[in-house]
Amino acid sequence: VETTDNDNDSSDDSPLEKRLKNRLRFTLDRIEKRIQQAEKKDMRISLLDQDHDGYMSQEEIVDVLTSTLKEFEGHEDEAAKVAKTLVQRCGNWAGEISVEELLKMAKEVRQEELEDA
Numbered sequence: 001v002e003t004t005d006n007d008n009d010s011s012d013d014s015p016l017e018k019r020l021k022n023r024l025r026f027t028l029d030r031i032e033k034r035i036q037q038a039e040k041k042d043m044r045i046s047l048l049d050q051d052h053d054g055y056m057s058q059e060e061i062v063d064v065l066t067s068t069l070k071e072f073e074g075h076e077d078e079a080a081k082v083a084k085t086l087v088q089r090c091g092n093w094a095g096e097i098s099v100e101e102l103l104k105m106a107k108e109v110r111q112e113e114l115e116d117a
Contacts, residue, residue: 045099055096058083 013021046052047068050060061083065072072079090101 048102049099055098056102057096058087061086061097 048060048064049056050063056064058080062076062079065079065082066074066076072082086102086105087095087097090097090105
């Protein structure tokens with residue numbers, strides 16, 4: 001949050017005014033951070049859900065895997081197997097997975113890894 005000379009605490013401010021200004025700055029900083037976090041999340045989701053329908057097809061998953069992970073570069077068949085496994089693990093046999101399902105599954109996998117460690 002940018003401040004101008006007029007926003008700076010002056011010696012004429014009462015203690016209450018100083019506290020209110022500090023609280024306002026703190027609140028604005030938190031809001032700005034939340035907006036930045038939301039923008040990052042939206043960018044990640046748009047990378048995954050390329051047609052913005054709320055679901056990732058196996059083709060979208062393959063595209064993300066082959067374009068973002070070195071292990072899958074040039075190995076589209078392996079990426080397709082991983083995509084199929086992801087979709088099946090979520091119990092969706094129609095060949096697509098919602099972004100919410102994928103994020104939930106990722107959280108569960110992380111939790112399983114923590115428990116196994």
